Amino acid sequence: MLISTSTTPENDDAGDTFAPSPSDAFNSVSGRGHSLGQRSQELGSMRSASRFAGSSSGICFLRTVCDAIAKAGTSENLTSAPAVNLRFIPGEDERGGDSRGCLWHAFEVTNVVGSAWPSFEELVALVSSFYIQGWHCLLPYLQADKVMQSLENVGSDNEIPHLTPAAALGLPLGIRDEDIDVCLPNHEVHADPTGRTILPENDMRLIPLTLFSKYSGIKGRLMEISNKCITHRTLNAEQALRTVHVDILKWQNEVQDFIQTAFSEEDDPDNAGLDLRENSKFLTPQHHLLFQIQYHELLLLMHRPALSAKSVNETYPVAMLTCLSSARAIISLTKRYLYRYKAPNGRVAYPVLWHVLLSAVWMSGLVIIFAAFECGITLQSADRDIQVVWSILEFLSIRLPGKPKACEVALRALFELLCRKRGFSSVKPTSALERPAKRQRRSDPDVPLDAIEPSFLSNGPNDEASMQASDAAMPVPGIAVTNDADLFPLGALTDSTQDQTPFDENHVLWLLDVPSLLDDHILTFKMPPAAHAGRRIYKIASIPADGIGPEVISAGITVLESLVRALGTFDLNFEHFDWSSATYLKTGKYIPDGGHDILKQFDAILFGAVGAPNVPDHISLWGLRLAICQPFQQYANVRPTRILRGTQSPLRNCKSGDLDWVIVRENSEGEYAGQGGRSHAGQPWEVATELAIFTRHAVERLLRFAFETARSRPRKLLTFVTKSNAQRNGMVLWDEVCEIVAKEYPDVKLDKMLVDAMTVRMVLKPETLDTIVATNLHADILSDLAAALAGSIGIAPTSNLDPTRKNPSMFEPIHGSAFDITGKGIANPVATFWTAVEMLAWLGEKDAAAALMECVERVCERGVTTPDLGGTATTVAVTNAVCQEIEREFGSKK
Ligand SMILES: NC(=O)c1ccc[n+]([C@@H]2O[C@H](COP(=O)([O-])OP(=O)(O)OC[C@H]3O[C@@H](n4cnc5c(N)ncnc54)[C@H](O)[C@@H]3O)[C@@H](O)[C@H]2O)c1
Ligand SMILES: O=C(O)C[C@@H](O)C(=O)O
16 A cells, blocks of 8 residues: 655645545545644654654654644644643653652662662652653663663663663662673673672573563664664665664564473473573563563554654555554553453552553554544544553553643543544544543542552453453463462562552642643753754744844844753754844835745744834834734734743732733734725825724634633633624624634633723733633733733733644744833843743743743742843843853753
């Protein structure tokens, strides 16, 4: 089956062009193919010029799925839904999901080495420092001595591939990296640093350890291929992948050999020297599951980049189908394992598997949704798999809810979106979107937490008989599984089932407060330093233009460059355009001929302000700002307002938190349609008309965007502002369209205001507002008021978004050229910094965006502010303070 490489027509938001036809499996019916221009810098490993390393491919895949689903279907306005809705999409490269940085409960860690073993608190601190701040998946391959040494002490980090199996095998965790790389049965004696023999040479655990180590090696090579072909310098990416594929298959066969050996007779001559009786008990269902999941993870890792590649090609169907079958295998294996080996109290029988299962099942869920999106399977079929994924995630969240919960939220939102866009509302209420009934039981104090089980464990076709039938259908080669979880060697970690410590219910309930957890996570998450050898590169067009524009844009770029240096994970390439009033006065044009085509090649536009005393305002605004926003269909103008830490509202008693709004302004027509004219010029009866135009199409797409924005925020409150008492045509159309669109968002509370009364409410009851939507002119005025109520127009940002991402979006501070302070060096750069934050988030660099915002707020908190906020600092001083804060936080990687 060959993929069509022709560009699928872009979907028109006037009609759903998608038919979920399985017969068209993986032909580009989805329209995804060439439409991912925004991600052009994130190329998969199937492309020779790949620029990301390691698990970036996971993040890239994740974005592919989100972008593709958001872009599809009738509702163009939903484009940003996943990004807005989910707030935080768990990635592979983000760790733990528990904002406390604690992977293990105290009762899951046992002191096995006597007093030298770190305390639980030390263990948490160590895991947090390596796992949360400094970890990267390539670490084991880099052989960084110091890090490895410390990891020996931590020992229980289950995401470091070879330490997972070490712990799983019950090996003393003092074992060194070199042991794992070189050890072969019958050849070496392994000793800990004190000389005590820790592994006799005939210890059969060395075989799986070697196999796990080989797995790590293959994984590392796959990452290298995505990165720079380090191992395969002489091969192109496709040749390199073929050799790795052979190694994966060889590895899997070795695993099977080993499993068969472990359960064969002792007198088998092949097993001479191996103490089978002593050691076979170490091969448990957990090991087997781990091996099987690792096999499928390798296949996913190998094929996934092809799914994220910018253009589809003939490798795509193989990649898609391989990923699909591996994803289904992972889901089915995990389900079967949990069914059989769940501990009596309902928890995962062995905590060390928790993260392995979590990341494998999460990635599999994404693959299933993507396959449904690509029409490789029907939505109904995907629904069945996804139900199991949710049940597993729900089950895993019993141990530590943060990350499983975030995965569940993300998958639910994506699947819901896909179902809606395909018009399959029946999938939605009956299964996919309903919260499981068990959820209520969790908060019921009479039901012990231990009573919670995954739904598939307790009912329907998932009984023992059908499990056995499915076992028969998919035989597990070679292994004689044992039902006795107690056989499992505990190593450094005890099985939670053996511990009598009651589960910390408060901890669970605290973590169930998902929105605040996720917010918190965004704020506290730190990017790992310089993890990626291949960096994402964004092309930014900078148009500082007039007045204080050049001063604040220069400050913004300084801060962004400092952030980029400190994080080392992506690059911003700025190109500067001198399109301004001065240019207009010289050439007669703000934008030269062909200027729009040039701008189209950029990922985003960073804009200062336009307007000069010697050019009429309507010429400058229409010549530059509107001349970009309107043709680029940046129809959603998004203006968040908040009282930043360390700043004050002019409203008495209004505290930070009381005023936390997002204003969504229609940005393509309305009062800015440019219709009208003048007659009888210069005569006493001269007449001028200014005609506002409201189209159903533009109103609907903007309202849907506003509802999505409101839905993505904790309060789910949308205030809809018009003047439909006086303006009885256009505004009444807004009212009618709003009523229709609102039906799609029953979870969003709708609140209607007339614009005059709205100004009163903004001043007197700011805490009653959250997301606000209004016309081009009304929202322009309301957003200046909002900025002033939050302290200054000098802090307020704007995003001019084309949610379809067909054109670059433009980011600018709300304020104008501010002639009165131009050149004085006191323009507040915070609005531009916050604008830069919004731009980074739109580009997909959400962690970097959150990090920058945090640094800006810390500087405000320290009182380093310009005069408009009551301070005495200059633009440059504030800029330097933010750069210093960034360096303090992340260090500089110059
Ligand atoms: N997006 C734009 O390009 C844009 C937006 C608004 C106004 N304008 C244009 O700018 C020119 C001036 O317009 P205006 O005076 O109505 O609005 P303005 O936003 O330029 O200034 C209003 C007031 O706010 C202050 N101010 C603005 N930004 C500040 C900052 N960063 N730090 C400290 N104080 C700041 C100014 O000093 C002034 O007192 C006009 O030509 C107008 O058309 C352009
Ligand atoms: O009305 C405009 O668009 C100009 C200015 O007020 C802005 O908000 O950018």
